[in-house]
Amino acid sequence: MSNIPNVKTTPTLGGGSGLFKKEDYWAVWIGLGTVILAIILWAAGSKVMPSLAISFPAWDNFAKVSAYLGTHLGGIIGLWFCFLIVFSVAVKILGHDLKAFVPGFTILFILGVLVSILGASTTAKKWSLEAPLMALLVGLIIGNFVPIPKWLDTAFRTEFYVKTGIVLMGATLPFTLILQSGPMAFLQATIVAVSTFLTIYWAGTRLFGLDKRFSTALAAGGSICGVSAAIAIGGSVKAEKNHVSVAISLVVVWAVIMVFLLPILIKVLHIAPGPGGAWIGTSEFADAAGIAAAASINEQAIKTFTLMKVVGRDMFVGIWCFIMAMISVTKWEKRDDGTKPSGKEIWVRFPKFVLGFFAASIIVTLLLAFVDAPTAKSVKASIIAPISMIRLWAFIFTFLCIGLTTRFKDLAAVGWRPFAAFTTGVLVNVPLGYILSVIVLGGYWEMVK
Amino acid sequence: MRAGNETCVQKVRFSFALFGKSGWKERESPWQRLSRNKGVSPVVLRASKDFLTWRLERIATMMELLLAAHGEWGLASRKDQVVMETETLDFNQALQVLRQHGFRDDEFVLTVEYSRKWGVL
Numbered sequence: 246m247s248n249i250p251n252v253k254t255t256p257t258l259g260g261g262s263g264l265f266k267k268e269d270y271w272a273v274w275i276g277l278g279t280v281i282l283a284i285i286l287w288a289a290g291s292k293v294m295p296s297l298a299i300s301f302p303a304w305d306n307f308a309k310v311s312a313y314l315g316t317h318l319g320g321i322i323g324l325w326f327c328f329l330i331v332f333s334v335a336v337k338i339l340g341h342d343l344k345a346f347v348p349g350f351t352i353l354f355i356l357g358v359l360v361s362i363l364g365a366s367t368t369a370k371k372w373s374l375e376a377p378l379m380a381l382l383v384g385l386i387i388g389n390f391v392p393i394p395k396w397l398d399t400a401f402r403t404e405f406y407v408k409t410g411i412v413l414m415g416a417t418l419p420f421t422l423i424l425q426s427g428p429m430a431f432l433q434a435t436i437v438a439v440s441t442f443l444t445i446y447w448a449g450t451r452l453f454g455l456d457k458r459f460s461t462a463l464a465a466g467g468s469i470c471g472v473s474a475a476i477a478i479g480g481s482v483k484a485e486k487n488h489v490s491v492a493i494s495l496v497v498v499w500a501v502i503m504v505f506l507l508p509i510l511i512k513v514l515h516i517a518p519g520p521g522g523a524w525i526g527t528s529e530f531a532d533a534a535g536i537a538a539a540a541s542i543n544e545q546a547i548k549t550f551t552l553m554k555v556v557g558r559d560m561f562v563g564i565w566c567f568i569m570a571m572i573s574v575t576k577w578e579k580r581d582d583g584t585k586p587s588g589k590e591i592w593v594r595f596p597k598f599v600l601g602f603f604a605a606s607i608i609v610t611l612l613l614a615f616v617d618a619p620t621a622k623s624v625k626a627s628i629i630a631p632i633s634m635i636r637l638w639a640f641i642f643t644f645l646c647i648g649l650t651t652r653f654k655d656l657a658a659v660g661w662r663p664f665a666a667f668t669t670g671v672l673v674n675v676p677l678g679y680i681l682s683v684i685v686l687g688g689y690w691e692m693v694k
Numbered sequence: 695m696r697a698g699n700e701t702c703v704q705k706v707r708f709s710f711a712l713f714g715k716s717g718w719k720e721r722e723s724p725w726q727r728l729s730r731n732k733g734v735s736p737v738v739l740r741a742s743k744d745f746l747t748w749r750l751e752r753i754a755t756m757m758e759l760l761l762a763a764h765g766e767w768g769l770a771s772r773k774d775q776v777v778m779e780t781e782t783l784d785f786n787q788a789l790q791v792l793r794q795h796g797f798r799d800d801e802f803v804l805t806v807e808y809s810r811k812w813g814v815l
Binding site: 398404472475476477479480483485486487489490493494497650654655656657658 | 696697698699700701702704784785786804805806807808809810812814
Protein backbone atom coordinates (compact mmCIF):
# COMPACT_ATOMS: atom_id res chain seq x y z
CA MET A 246 0.00 0.00 0.00
CA SER A 247 2.98 2.32 -0.03
CA ASN A 248 2.56 3.41 -3.67
CA ILE A 249 -0.46 5.65 -3.94
CA PRO A 250 -1.55 6.00 -7.55
CA ASN A 251 -1.56 9.40 -9.20
CA VAL A 252 -4.73 10.80 -7.64
CA LYS A 253 -6.23 14.22 -7.79
CA THR A 254 -6.65 15.57 -4.29
CA THR A 255 -7.47 19.01 -2.98
CA PRO A 256 -5.97 20.57 0.14
CA THR A 257 -9.27 21.86 1.49
CA LEU A 258 -12.83 20.78 1.13
CA GLY A 259 -15.49 23.07 -0.27
CA GLY A 260 -17.37 24.35 2.74
CA GLY A 261 -19.99 26.61 1.27
CA SER A 262 -21.74 27.07 4.57
CA GLY A 263 -20.95 30.79 4.97
CA LEU A 264 -23.48 33.57 4.86
CA PHE A 265 -22.43 34.49 1.30
CA LYS A 266 -21.85 31.03 -0.10
CA LYS A 267 -25.40 29.74 -0.29
CA GLU A 268 -28.26 30.67 -2.55
CA ASP A 269 -30.64 30.59 0.43
CA TYR A 270 -28.75 33.36 2.20
CA TRP A 271 -28.45 35.44 -0.96
CA ALA A 272 -32.22 35.26 -1.36
CA VAL A 273 -32.43 36.66 2.18
CA TRP A 274 -29.91 39.47 1.52
CA ILE A 275 -31.54 40.50 -1.75
CA GLY A 276 -35.08 40.31 -0.38
CA LEU A 277 -34.33 42.15 2.86
CA GLY A 278 -32.06 44.63 1.04
CA THR A 279 -34.95 45.48 -1.29
CA VAL A 280 -37.32 46.00 1.65
CA ILE A 281 -34.87 48.21 3.55
CA LEU A 282 -33.97 50.20 0.43
CA ALA A 283 -37.67 50.71 -0.29
CA ILE A 284 -38.16 52.09 3.24
CA ILE A 285 -35.15 54.42 2.93
CA LEU A 286 -36.30 55.71 -0.46
CA TRP A 287 -39.82 56.24 0.85
CA ALA A 288 -38.47 58.11 3.91
CA ALA A 289 -36.39 60.30 1.57
CA GLY A 290 -39.49 61.09 -0.48
CA SER A 291 -38.16 59.30 -3.57
CA LYS A 292 -40.50 57.89 -6.22
CA VAL A 293 -37.97 55.35 -7.51
CA MET A 294 -39.73 52.27 -6.08
CA PRO A 295 -43.20 53.05 -7.53
CA SER A 296 -41.53 53.68 -10.91
CA LEU A 297 -40.18 50.10 -10.83
CA ALA A 298 -43.64 48.63 -10.22
CA ILE A 299 -44.17 47.51 -13.80
CA SER A 300 -47.53 45.84 -14.41
CA PHE A 301 -48.97 45.64 -17.90
CA PRO A 302 -52.64 46.63 -18.16
CA ALA A 303 -55.27 44.27 -19.53
CA TRP A 304 -55.61 44.83 -23.28
CA ASP A 305 -57.57 43.74 -26.30
CA ASN A 306 -55.96 46.28 -28.60
CA PHE A 307 -52.17 46.34 -28.83
CA ALA A 308 -52.19 50.14 -28.95
CA LYS A 309 -52.82 50.07 -25.20
CA VAL A 310 -49.60 48.07 -24.69
CA SER A 311 -47.65 50.40 -26.99
CA ALA A 312 -48.85 53.39 -24.99
CA TYR A 313 -47.86 51.71 -21.71
CA LEU A 314 -44.43 50.79 -23.10
CA GLY A 315 -43.99 54.40 -24.24
CA THR A 316 -44.67 55.83 -20.79
CA HIS A 317 -42.94 53.14 -18.74
CA LEU A 318 -39.87 52.27 -20.81
CA GLY A 319 -37.56 53.92 -18.27
CA GLY A 320 -39.13 51.88 -15.45
CA ILE A 321 -38.77 48.63 -17.44
CA ILE A 322 -35.09 49.33 -18.17
CA GLY A 323 -34.58 50.38 -14.53
CA LEU A 324 -36.19 47.16 -13.30
CA TRP A 325 -33.96 45.07 -15.58
CA PHE A 326 -30.88 46.99 -14.44
CA CYS A 327 -31.68 46.64 -10.71
CA PHE A 328 -32.39 42.90 -11.00
CA LEU A 329 -29.28 42.43 -13.13
CA ILE A 330 -27.00 44.20 -10.64
CA VAL A 331 -28.19 42.40 -7.49
CA PHE A 332 -28.47 38.96 -9.10
CA SER A 333 -25.07 39.41 -10.79
CA VAL A 334 -23.35 40.18 -7.46
CA ALA A 335 -24.90 37.05 -5.92
CA VAL A 336 -24.17 34.85 -8.93
CA LYS A 337 -20.54 36.03 -9.05
CA ILE A 338 -19.93 35.36 -5.34
CA LEU A 339 -21.69 31.99 -5.63
CA GLY A 340 -19.04 31.12 -8.20
CA HIS A 341 -20.96 31.15 -11.47
CA ASP A 342 -19.93 32.63 -14.80
CA LEU A 343 -20.98 36.27 -14.99
CA LYS A 344 -20.22 36.50 -18.72
CA ALA A 345 -22.91 33.90 -19.34
CA PHE A 346 -25.30 35.16 -16.66
CA VAL A 347 -25.59 38.77 -17.88
CA PRO A 348 -26.80 38.00 -21.44
CA GLY A 349 -28.74 34.97 -20.15
CA PHE A 350 -30.64 36.99 -17.56
CA THR A 351 -31.30 39.74 -20.11
CA ILE A 352 -32.93 37.16 -22.41
CA LEU A 353 -34.93 35.84 -19.45
CA PHE A 354 -36.08 39.38 -18.61
CA ILE A 355 -37.15 40.04 -22.21
CA LEU A 356 -39.07 36.74 -22.20
CA GLY A 357 -40.61 37.87 -18.89
CA VAL A 358 -41.80 41.12 -20.48
CA LEU A 359 -43.22 39.23 -23.47
CA VAL A 360 -45.18 36.70 -21.37
CA SER A 361 -46.45 39.51 -19.12
CA ILE A 362 -47.78 41.34 -22.18
CA LEU A 363 -49.29 38.15 -23.63
CA GLY A 364 -50.74 37.15 -20.25
CA ALA A 365 -52.44 40.56 -19.89
CA SER A 366 -54.43 40.14 -23.11
CA THR A 367 -58.15 39.57 -22.74
CA THR A 368 -57.85 36.41 -24.86
CA ALA A 369 -55.27 34.94 -22.48
CA LYS A 370 -57.40 35.91 -19.48
CA LYS A 371 -60.43 34.26 -21.11
CA TRP A 372 -58.43 31.01 -21.34
CA SER A 373 -57.03 31.48 -17.79
CA LEU A 374 -53.55 31.78 -19.27
CA GLU A 375 -52.40 34.81 -17.33
CA ALA A 376 -48.71 35.64 -16.88
CA PRO A 377 -47.78 32.77 -14.45
CA LEU A 378 -49.19 29.90 -16.50
CA MET A 379 -48.26 31.65 -19.75
CA ALA A 380 -44.63 31.86 -18.54
CA LEU A 381 -44.69 28.21 -17.54
CA LEU A 382 -46.20 27.10 -20.82
CA VAL A 383 -43.84 29.22 -22.95
CA GLY A 384 -40.89 27.93 -20.90
CA LEU A 385 -41.98 24.29 -21.27
CA ILE A 386 -42.42 24.62 -25.02
CA ILE A 387 -39.04 26.34 -25.52
CA GLY A 388 -37.24 24.05 -23.02
CA ASN A 389 -38.51 20.82 -24.59
CA PHE A 390 -38.68 21.68 -28.28
CA VAL A 391 -36.06 24.36 -28.95
CA PRO A 392 -32.32 23.64 -28.61
CA ILE A 393 -31.06 25.95 -25.87
CA PRO A 394 -27.34 26.82 -25.73
CA LYS A 395 -25.66 25.44 -22.60
CA TRP A 396 -24.33 28.85 -21.49
CA LEU A 397 -27.88 30.10 -20.99
CA ASP A 398 -28.33 27.59 -18.17
CA THR A 399 -26.41 29.91 -15.81
CA ALA A 400 -29.33 32.34 -15.84
CA PHE A 401 -32.05 29.71 -15.30
CA ARG A 402 -31.91 29.62 -11.51
CA THR A 403 -35.45 28.54 -10.55
CA GLU A 404 -34.74 28.00 -6.85
CA PHE A 405 -32.89 31.29 -6.44
CA TYR A 406 -35.66 33.37 -7.99
CA VAL A 407 -38.46 31.64 -6.07
CA LYS A 408 -36.65 32.00 -2.74
CA THR A 409 -36.04 35.71 -3.41
CA GLY A 410 -39.72 36.07 -4.30
CA ILE A 411 -40.78 34.31 -1.09
CA VAL A 412 -38.61 36.64 1.05
CA LEU A 413 -40.23 39.62 -0.70
CA MET A 414 -43.59 37.95 -0.10
CA GLY A 415 -42.90 38.32 3.64
CA ALA A 416 -43.04 42.12 3.29
CA THR A 417 -46.59 41.90 1.98
CA LEU A 418 -47.86 39.59 4.72
CA PRO A 419 -48.51 41.08 8.17
CA PHE A 420 -46.57 39.19 10.83
CA THR A 421 -49.73 39.04 12.94
CA LEU A 422 -51.35 37.04 10.14
CA ILE A 423 -48.42 34.62 10.09
CA LEU A 424 -48.67 34.19 13.86
CA GLN A 425 -52.44 33.69 13.70
CA SER A 426 -52.58 31.38 10.70
CA GLY A 427 -49.21 29.66 11.07
CA PRO A 428 -50.34 27.10 13.67
CA MET A 429 -53.47 26.25 11.64
CA ALA A 430 -51.34 25.87 8.50
CA PHE A 431 -48.89 23.68 10.38
CA LEU A 432 -51.68 21.49 11.76
CA GLN A 433 -53.34 21.00 8.38
CA ALA A 434 -50.06 20.53 6.52
CA THR A 435 -48.84 18.01 9.09
CA ILE A 436 -52.01 15.91 8.92
CA VAL A 437 -51.72 15.72 5.13
CA ALA A 438 -47.92 15.28 5.10
CA VAL A 439 -47.96 12.45 7.67
CA SER A 440 -50.87 10.68 5.93
CA THR A 441 -49.21 10.98 2.52
CA PHE A 442 -45.80 9.96 3.82
CA LEU A 443 -47.17 6.84 5.50
CA THR A 444 -49.29 5.96 2.45
CA ILE A 445 -46.37 6.16 0.01
CA TYR A 446 -44.07 4.33 2.40
CA TRP A 447 -46.63 1.61 3.02
CA ALA A 448 -47.52 1.25 -0.66
CA GLY A 449 -43.84 1.22 -1.61
CA THR A 450 -42.74 -1.39 0.92
CA ARG A 451 -45.86 -3.55 1.22
CA LEU A 452 -47.70 -3.31 -2.09
CA PHE A 453 -44.89 -2.81 -4.57
CA GLY A 454 -41.94 -4.45 -2.84
CA LEU A 455 -39.61 -1.45 -2.84
CA ASP A 456 -36.63 -1.01 -0.53
CA LYS A 457 -37.34 0.89 2.73
CA ARG A 458 -34.90 3.68 1.95
CA PHE A 459 -36.22 4.04 -1.60
CA SER A 460 -39.77 4.21 -0.25
CA THR A 461 -38.66 6.81 2.30
CA ALA A 462 -37.16 9.07 -0.39
CA LEU A 463 -40.35 8.71 -2.47
CA ALA A 464 -42.53 9.38 0.58
CA ALA A 465 -40.50 12.46 1.55
CA GLY A 466 -40.70 13.89 -1.97
CA GLY A 467 -44.43 13.28 -2.14
CA SER A 468 -45.35 14.64 1.26
CA ILE A 469 -42.97 17.15 2.83
CA CYS A 470 -41.50 19.66 0.39
CA GLY A 471 -40.77 17.97 -2.91
CA VAL A 472 -37.27 17.66 -4.29
CA SER A 473 -35.69 19.41 -1.28
CA ALA A 474 -37.15 16.76 1.03
CA ALA A 475 -36.32 13.85 -1.29
CA ILE A 476 -32.64 14.81 -1.40
CA ALA A 477 -32.39 15.78 2.27
CA ILE A 478 -34.06 12.63 3.57
CA GLY A 479 -32.50 10.47 0.84
CA GLY A 480 -29.11 11.51 2.26
CA SER A 481 -30.19 11.07 5.88
CA VAL A 482 -31.26 7.46 5.34
CA LYS A 483 -28.47 6.70 2.82
CA ALA A 484 -30.78 5.91 -0.06
CA GLU A 485 -29.20 4.82 -3.35
CA LYS A 486 -28.38 7.54 -5.88
CA ASN A 487 -30.59 6.10 -8.61
CA HIS A 488 -33.46 5.85 -6.13
CA VAL A 489 -33.13 9.52 -5.21
CA SER A 490 -33.00 10.36 -8.94
CA VAL A 491 -36.27 8.49 -9.47
CA ALA A 492 -37.90 10.24 -6.50
CA ILE A 493 -36.86 13.63 -7.92
CA SER A 494 -38.19 12.75 -11.39
CA LEU A 495 -41.55 11.72 -9.94
CA VAL A 496 -41.81 14.93 -7.92
CA VAL A 497 -41.05 17.03 -11.02
CA VAL A 498 -43.56 15.19 -13.22
CA TRP A 499 -46.36 15.38 -10.64
CA ALA A 500 -45.51 18.99 -9.75
CA VAL A 501 -45.90 20.04 -13.39
CA ILE A 502 -49.17 18.09 -13.71
CA MET A 503 -50.51 19.75 -10.54
CA VAL A 504 -49.56 23.27 -11.70
CA PHE A 505 -52.23 22.93 -14.38
CA LEU A 506 -54.63 20.47 -12.72
CA LEU A 507 -55.20 22.16 -9.34
CA PRO A 508 -56.15 25.62 -10.71
CA ILE A 509 -58.51 23.94 -13.20
CA LEU A 510 -60.15 21.92 -10.40
CA ILE A 511 -60.41 25.05 -8.24
CA LYS A 512 -62.20 26.91 -11.04
CA VAL A 513 -64.44 23.97 -12.02
CA LEU A 514 -65.45 23.33 -8.40
CA HIS A 515 -65.96 27.08 -7.77
CA ILE A 516 -63.59 27.09 -4.80
CA ALA A 517 -62.84 30.51 -3.29
CA PRO A 518 -59.24 31.79 -3.70
CA GLY A 519 -58.30 31.48 0.02
CA PRO A 520 -59.17 27.78 0.39
CA GLY A 521 -57.89 27.22 -3.16
CA GLY A 522 -54.45 28.55 -2.21
CA ALA A 523 -54.46 26.47 0.96
CA TRP A 524 -55.30 23.36 -1.10
CA ILE A 525 -52.43 24.08 -3.49
CA GLY A 526 -50.14 24.66 -0.49
CA THR A 527 -51.15 21.30 0.93
CA SER A 528 -51.18 19.23 -2.23
CA GLU A 529 -48.60 20.71 -4.64
CA PHE A 530 -45.16 19.12 -4.48
CA ALA A 531 -42.72 21.98 -5.09
CA ASP A 532 -42.58 25.61 -3.96
CA ALA A 533 -41.95 27.09 -7.38
CA ALA A 534 -44.67 25.02 -9.06
CA GLY A 535 -47.09 25.81 -6.23
CA ILE A 536 -46.51 29.55 -6.51
CA ALA A 537 -47.21 29.28 -10.25
CA ALA A 538 -50.49 27.48 -9.57
CA ALA A 539 -51.54 29.91 -6.80
CA ALA A 540 -50.53 32.97 -8.83
CA SER A 541 -52.82 31.83 -11.62
CA ILE A 542 -55.73 32.34 -9.19
CA ASN A 543 -55.10 35.59 -7.31
CA GLU A 544 -53.17 37.41 -4.55
CA GLN A 545 -55.19 35.84 -1.72
CA ALA A 546 -54.44 32.38 -3.06
CA ILE A 547 -50.71 33.24 -3.08
CA LYS A 548 -51.00 34.28 0.58
CA THR A 549 -52.75 31.15 1.80
CA PHE A 550 -50.48 29.01 -0.36
CA THR A 551 -47.39 30.62 1.20
CA LEU A 552 -48.71 30.21 4.73
CA MET A 553 -49.44 26.55 4.10
CA LYS A 554 -46.32 25.61 2.14
CA VAL A 555 -43.60 27.79 3.64
CA VAL A 556 -44.82 28.12 7.23
CA GLY A 557 -46.69 24.82 7.48
CA ARG A 558 -44.40 22.47 5.52
CA ASP A 559 -40.98 23.74 4.39
CA MET A 560 -39.85 24.88 7.83
CA PHE A 561 -40.04 21.39 9.23
CA VAL A 562 -37.91 19.48 6.74
CA GLY A 563 -35.05 19.41 9.28
CA ILE A 564 -37.21 17.74 11.90
CA TRP A 565 -38.35 15.15 9.36
CA CYS A 566 -34.72 14.48 8.43
CA PHE A 567 -33.76 14.06 12.06
CA ILE A 568 -36.61 11.62 12.73
CA MET A 569 -35.95 9.57 9.58
CA ALA A 570 -32.19 9.47 10.21
CA MET A 571 -32.91 8.26 13.75
CA ILE A 572 -35.22 5.50 12.43
CA SER A 573 -32.70 4.58 9.76
CA VAL A 574 -29.84 4.23 12.23
CA THR A 575 -31.69 2.60 15.11
CA LYS A 576 -34.10 0.37 13.20
CA TRP A 577 -32.85 -0.32 9.68
CA GLU A 578 -29.09 -0.20 9.62
CA LYS A 579 -27.25 -3.36 10.37
CA ARG A 580 -23.97 -1.49 10.41
CA ASP A 581 -22.70 0.81 13.13
CA ASP A 582 -20.69 3.34 11.17
CA GLY A 583 -20.90 6.12 13.69
CA THR A 584 -23.38 8.29 11.77
CA LYS A 585 -25.58 9.05 14.73
CA PRO A 586 -28.14 11.71 13.89
CA SER A 587 -27.65 14.95 15.73
CA GLY A 588 -30.09 17.69 16.66
CA LYS A 589 -27.83 20.02 14.66
CA GLU A 590 -29.31 18.49 11.53
CA ILE A 591 -32.58 20.31 12.23
CA TRP A 592 -30.80 23.65 11.87
CA VAL A 593 -28.54 22.56 9.00
CA ARG A 594 -31.59 21.49 6.98
CA PHE A 595 -33.69 24.51 7.92
CA PRO A 596 -34.47 26.50 4.74
CA LYS A 597 -32.76 29.79 5.62
CA PHE A 598 -34.80 31.89 3.19
CA VAL A 599 -37.76 31.33 5.54
CA LEU A 600 -35.90 33.50 8.09
CA GLY A 601 -35.77 36.28 5.50
CA PHE A 602 -39.50 35.81 4.87
CA PHE A 603 -40.20 36.27 8.61
CA ALA A 604 -37.76 39.19 8.94
CA ALA A 605 -39.33 41.06 5.97
CA SER A 606 -42.77 40.54 7.47
CA ILE A 607 -41.66 41.78 10.91
CA ILE A 608 -39.94 44.90 9.48
CA VAL A 609 -42.97 46.05 7.48
CA THR A 610 -45.44 45.11 10.25
CA LEU A 611 -43.45 47.15 12.79
CA LEU A 612 -43.25 50.07 10.39
CA LEU A 613 -47.01 50.03 9.91
CA ALA A 614 -47.58 49.72 13.67
CA PHE A 615 -45.69 52.95 14.41
CA VAL A 616 -47.24 55.28 11.82
CA ASP A 617 -50.61 57.01 11.67
CA ALA A 618 -53.35 56.10 9.17
CA PRO A 619 -52.41 58.53 6.34
CA THR A 620 -48.74 57.53 6.60
CA ALA A 621 -49.72 53.84 6.59
CA LYS A 622 -51.56 54.50 3.33
CA SER A 623 -48.40 56.04 1.93
CA VAL A 624 -46.35 53.01 3.14
CA LYS A 625 -48.72 50.67 1.35
CA ALA A 626 -48.59 52.70 -1.88
CA SER A 627 -44.85 53.42 -1.93
CA ILE A 628 -43.36 50.35 -0.25
CA ILE A 629 -45.71 47.36 -0.15
CA ALA A 630 -47.30 47.79 -3.59
CA PRO A 631 -43.97 48.17 -5.45
CA ILE A 632 -42.48 45.24 -3.51
CA SER A 633 -45.51 43.14 -4.54
CA MET A 634 -44.80 43.99 -8.18
CA ILE A 635 -41.08 43.27 -7.88
CA ARG A 636 -41.97 39.98 -6.21
CA LEU A 637 -44.28 39.14 -9.10
CA TRP A 638 -41.36 39.66 -11.50
CA ALA A 639 -39.17 37.35 -9.43
CA PHE A 640 -41.95 34.77 -9.71
CA ILE A 641 -42.27 35.30 -13.47
CA PHE A 642 -38.55 34.51 -13.82
CA THR A 643 -39.24 31.44 -11.67
CA PHE A 644 -42.13 30.24 -13.82
CA LEU A 645 -40.13 30.73 -17.02
CA CYS A 646 -37.20 28.84 -15.50
CA ILE A 647 -39.43 25.95 -14.37
CA GLY A 648 -40.51 25.53 -17.97
CA LEU A 649 -37.09 26.13 -19.51
CA THR A 650 -35.35 23.66 -17.19
CA THR A 651 -37.99 20.92 -16.96
CA ARG A 652 -36.69 18.90 -19.87
CA PHE A 653 -38.53 15.64 -19.70
CA LYS A 654 -35.91 13.74 -21.69
CA ASP A 655 -33.35 14.55 -18.96
CA LEU A 656 -35.41 12.99 -16.16
CA ALA A 657 -34.67 9.49 -14.90
CA ALA A 658 -36.92 6.69 -16.12
CA VAL A 659 -38.89 5.61 -13.08
CA GLY A 660 -40.44 2.16 -13.65
CA TRP A 661 -44.04 1.31 -12.84
CA ARG A 662 -43.63 0.32 -9.17
CA PRO A 663 -42.17 3.61 -7.86
CA PHE A 664 -44.68 5.45 -10.05
CA ALA A 665 -47.53 3.41 -8.57
CA ALA A 666 -46.30 3.94 -4.98
CA PHE A 667 -45.97 7.71 -5.49
CA THR A 668 -49.31 7.92 -7.27
CA THR A 669 -51.00 6.12 -4.36
CA GLY A 670 -49.76 8.99 -2.21
CA VAL A 671 -51.11 11.54 -4.70
CA LEU A 672 -54.50 9.83 -4.49
CA VAL A 673 -54.51 10.42 -0.73
CA ASN A 674 -52.80 13.83 -0.71
CA VAL A 675 -55.05 15.64 -3.19
CA PRO A 676 -58.49 14.57 -1.83
CA LEU A 677 -57.34 14.98 1.79
CA GLY A 678 -55.97 18.44 0.97
CA TYR A 679 -59.35 19.30 -0.59
CA ILE A 680 -61.32 18.00 2.39
CA LEU A 681 -59.25 19.95 4.93
CA SER A 682 -58.75 23.17 2.90
CA VAL A 683 -62.24 23.49 1.44
CA ILE A 684 -64.74 21.45 3.48
CA VAL A 685 -63.32 21.47 7.02
CA LEU A 686 -61.37 24.76 7.12
CA GLY A 687 -62.73 26.53 4.02
CA GLY A 688 -64.37 29.26 6.09
CA TYR A 689 -61.13 29.93 7.91
CA TRP A 690 -58.95 30.17 4.78
CA GLU A 691 -61.54 32.36 3.07
CA MET A 692 -61.07 34.96 5.82
CA VAL A 693 -57.26 35.03 5.46
CA LYS A 694 -56.66 38.12 3.32
CA MET B 695 -36.95 9.98 -19.59
CA ARG B 696 -34.08 7.54 -19.75
CA ALA B 697 -32.96 4.83 -17.34
CA GLY B 698 -29.41 6.12 -16.99
CA ASN B 699 -30.33 9.75 -16.30
CA GLU B 700 -29.39 11.17 -12.92
CA THR B 701 -31.15 14.15 -11.38
CA CYS B 702 -28.99 14.48 -8.28
CA VAL B 703 -25.37 14.68 -7.20
CA GLN B 704 -24.19 12.39 -4.41
CA LYS B 705 -21.55 13.74 -2.06
CA VAL B 706 -19.80 11.08 0.02
CA ARG B 707 -17.78 12.03 3.07
CA PHE B 708 -15.62 9.76 5.21
CA SER B 709 -14.51 11.20 8.54
CA PHE B 710 -11.77 9.37 10.43
CA ALA B 711 -11.62 10.39 14.08
CA LEU B 712 -8.01 10.52 15.24
CA PHE B 713 -8.60 9.91 18.92
CA GLY B 714 -11.96 8.11 19.24
CA LYS B 715 -12.30 4.47 20.25
CA SER B 716 -12.90 3.55 16.59
CA GLY B 717 -12.53 -0.22 16.70
CA TRP B 718 -10.02 -0.40 19.57
CA LYS B 719 -10.21 -3.77 21.28
CA GLU B 720 -11.02 -2.46 24.79
CA ARG B 721 -14.12 -0.63 25.97
CA GLU B 722 -12.22 2.63 26.34
CA SER B 723 -9.05 3.60 24.49
CA PRO B 724 -5.94 4.67 26.49
CA TRP B 725 -6.20 8.06 24.84
CA GLN B 726 -9.76 8.48 26.10
CA ARG B 727 -8.60 7.55 29.62
CA LEU B 728 -5.77 10.04 29.36
CA SER B 729 -7.90 12.88 28.02
CA ARG B 730 -10.46 12.34 30.79
CA ASN B 731 -7.76 12.52 33.45
CA LYS B 732 -8.44 8.94 34.56
CA GLY B 733 -5.10 8.02 36.09
CA VAL B 734 -2.06 9.49 34.38
CA SER B 735 0.97 7.23 34.50
CA PRO B 736 3.88 6.23 32.27
CA VAL B 737 2.04 3.00 31.50
CA VAL B 738 -1.06 4.86 30.30
CA LEU B 739 1.10 7.23 28.23
CA ARG B 740 2.85 4.31 26.53
CA ALA B 741 -0.51 2.62 25.92
CA SER B 742 -1.78 5.89 24.40
CA LYS B 743 1.27 6.01 22.15
CA ASP B 744 0.50 2.46 21.01
CA PHE B 745 -3.14 3.35 20.49
CA LEU B 746 -2.32 6.44 18.40
CA THR B 747 0.23 4.52 16.32
CA TRP B 748 -2.36 1.80 15.71
CA ARG B 749 -5.15 4.26 14.96
CA LEU B 750 -3.13 6.48 12.60
CA GLU B 751 -1.89 3.41 10.74
CA ARG B 752 -5.48 2.18 10.35
CA ILE B 753 -6.57 5.59 9.02
CA ALA B 754 -3.62 5.76 6.62
CA THR B 755 -4.46 2.30 5.28
CA MET B 756 -8.12 3.16 4.82
CA MET B 757 -7.12 6.34 2.99
CA GLU B 758 -4.75 4.42 0.73
CA LEU B 759 -7.46 1.91 -0.10
CA LEU B 760 -9.96 4.62 -0.97
CA LEU B 761 -7.40 6.58 -2.98
CA ALA B 762 -6.43 3.44 -4.86
CA ALA B 763 -10.09 2.73 -5.62
CA HIS B 764 -10.90 6.20 -6.91
CA GLY B 765 -8.94 9.13 -8.27
CA GLU B 766 -10.96 12.15 -7.21
CA TRP B 767 -11.04 12.89 -3.51
CA GLY B 768 -10.93 16.09 -1.54
CA LEU B 769 -8.74 15.66 1.53
CA ALA B 770 -8.68 17.79 4.65
CA SER B 771 -7.37 17.49 8.16
CA ARG B 772 -9.05 18.99 11.18
CA LYS B 773 -7.86 19.13 14.79
CA ASP B 774 -9.38 15.74 15.64
CA GLN B 775 -10.17 14.08 12.33
CA VAL B 776 -9.20 13.48 8.71
CA VAL B 777 -11.89 13.96 6.10
CA MET B 778 -12.17 12.53 2.59
CA GLU B 779 -14.87 13.72 0.26
CA THR B 780 -15.95 12.89 -3.29
CA GLU B 781 -18.87 13.43 -5.63
CA THR B 782 -17.82 10.85 -8.18
CA LEU B 783 -17.75 7.51 -6.34
CA ASP B 784 -20.88 5.79 -5.06
CA PHE B 785 -20.85 5.31 -1.29
CA ASN B 786 -21.66 1.60 -1.59
CA GLN B 787 -18.52 0.98 -3.65
CA ALA B 788 -16.39 2.87 -1.12
CA LEU B 789 -17.91 0.91 1.76
CA GLN B 790 -17.30 -2.36 -0.05
CA VAL B 791 -13.61 -1.53 -0.51
CA LEU B 792 -13.13 -0.90 3.21
CA ARG B 793 -15.15 -3.93 4.32
CA GLN B 794 -13.35 -6.27 1.92
CA HIS B 795 -10.10 -5.32 3.64
CA GLY B 796 -11.43 -6.08 7.09
CA PHE B 797 -12.32 -2.60 8.29
CA ARG B 798 -15.31 -2.33 10.57
CA ASP B 799 -18.07 0.23 10.18
CA ASP B 800 -17.21 1.89 13.51
CA GLU B 801 -13.74 2.88 12.28
CA PHE B 802 -15.15 5.72 10.18
CA VAL B 803 -18.15 7.98 9.90
CA LEU B 804 -19.84 7.91 6.52
CA THR B 805 -22.08 10.82 5.55
CA VAL B 806 -24.10 10.86 2.32
CA GLU B 807 -25.52 14.15 1.04
CA TYR B 808 -27.54 14.70 -2.10
CA SER B 809 -28.02 17.92 -4.00
CA ARG B 810 -30.22 18.51 -7.01
CA LYS B 811 -28.50 18.55 -10.37
CA TRP B 812 -28.60 21.82 -12.19
CA GLY B 813 -32.02 23.01 -13.22
CA VAL B 814 -34.12 20.55 -11.28
CA LEU B 815 -37.30 22.16 -9.98
